[in-house]
Amino acid sequence: MDSGKLRRVALAAGLLFCFVAVTGCLFLRASQARFEEEAKIMAKLTETDPAGEAEFAGIITGKSNEEGADTGDGKKLLEKYGYTFEDSMRGNGLWIYAGGLGVVLAAGFLAAGAAGWYCFREKKKEKDRAEYLKGRLLETQNRSEKMEDRLRKEEQETKALITDISHQLKTPIASLKMSYEIEDSTELSEEERAEFIRKEREDVSRMENLLQAFVQMTRLETGMIRLQQEKRSLKETLKQAVGSIYMKALKKGIRIETEEFPELVIRHDPKWTAEAFGNVLDNAVKYAPAGSWVRIQVSEMVSFVMVEIEDEGPGIPEKERGKIFQRFYRGEQKNVQETEGAGVGLYLTRQILERQKGTVFVKPGRNGGSKFVMTLPKE
Template identity: 40%
Template structure:
């Protein structure tokens, strides 16, 4: 009877939202096994709840950060718009203010795109469709996406050993992954820097190295850079625009296709990201 009362108590506790660990059971018998199963279920529920709470905090932090970033360009647009409406500006001033408004609108668009990518990642909506495509072309398309940003900072993007190799991969999402890595490299590389891209065909993978001479990654952060929403603590890292999802998304995309993403870096010396794309035909 005491056993039944204990099991009933445990059930009531779980139903009331208390998922704390139930004491381990050493005795044998049906009731003991039942109580043990409740113990295991309770632990799993608690782990799930903890995970959900952590994710909620991460999302809350991100939304707060993006909300703060949105307020700044909106305030700027409002101010420039008011000045343009009031009139009395020279032609040069009008052109400058209109250009500034354009820049702020582009920033808002970038923030909106970040939210869409987060939503896609979190909801598991990334659907990989692998077809036989030229990896070289995938790389070149990704490079085109960061070309202007690199040009503005006078960063040289050097490509070597790129050859047309047709392998099964999702062109769109793989391009997105490579773009995210390149975009990260441009953001964290100072003016007049360099980014080197090379490709090598191995026995089972295509290996793509993207190496920069930027600010590098502190050793304490290496294990965190692929975490969702993570951004570095250094002043340069904080100043660089970003939502902290680019590398997280890149690794997920590559791993979904049987590949991977590896990083090696030294603070102040730059970083190297190694992309692996499987040669298996599936």
């Protein structure tokens, strides 16, 4: 029921109350007038014939009394014979009407009270509904603002990614362009031409590696690739990671040593976790001197498994240890800047491990190199 109908119901109840109240007053006034008229008749009759007082009183009141009475006021005479105002109302049937009016009046009060209570309850419901809608509106606005912020952030990250990719590709493309221009405009010996071709192949290979890293990073960040965690052997995952860089280590004469550890089966994505371990191993082989070693150690803790990869490379300055896991960060050391790379591998390692509720950090190695410490939960 809407508020308009409630107002009409309340108005009708009020009018009914007024009608009953006015009618009751009229009935009461009529009863009083009737009683006064009977008293006047009684007084007039007894004044005319004092001896017939009792007879006259019996006729009017319907009661008999053998005692005589003095003339006087009619009301007193009627009351003398036990005839009161209430008797007059009962005798004339007015008491029934008064009782009925009382019932109607009480019903009107109840109806008005019920309508008022219903109106109050409906208003409270409307207020609660308005508060609920207001809350939902604020929630929607907050969600919309968060979505706008996320879209704005993604737009900024996309712009930054495009800028970084352009910057990373600019060097090999410029090198290729210059190489082709020199080959076209200059007479070169066979040895010089072979050197240019070798350099061009290196630039093309570098661009391929860059694009592959960019594709992996973009697919992982945008959710196109979802990690599929399952109960698998950690030892097999490490073997896969070592296998991906074994030939590169062999060419530099770098030994990869793995301390023996028990078979561990934990929930992880074997393909992407091998990618994360492989990126760390690739950096170790890339920057470590020829003839050095890379050591892998696995430790089982109470709630997680720790994988440590230590090398004998140049190490990482303390001020850069928190930056090397950022996208496209390659460090400030000269040997790092001169070595081929895109600054994506360690960033992917952090993303892969964190998405499996793992961690990664770096600290100084025992022989001046670096030790990367990676963890994965056992469950």
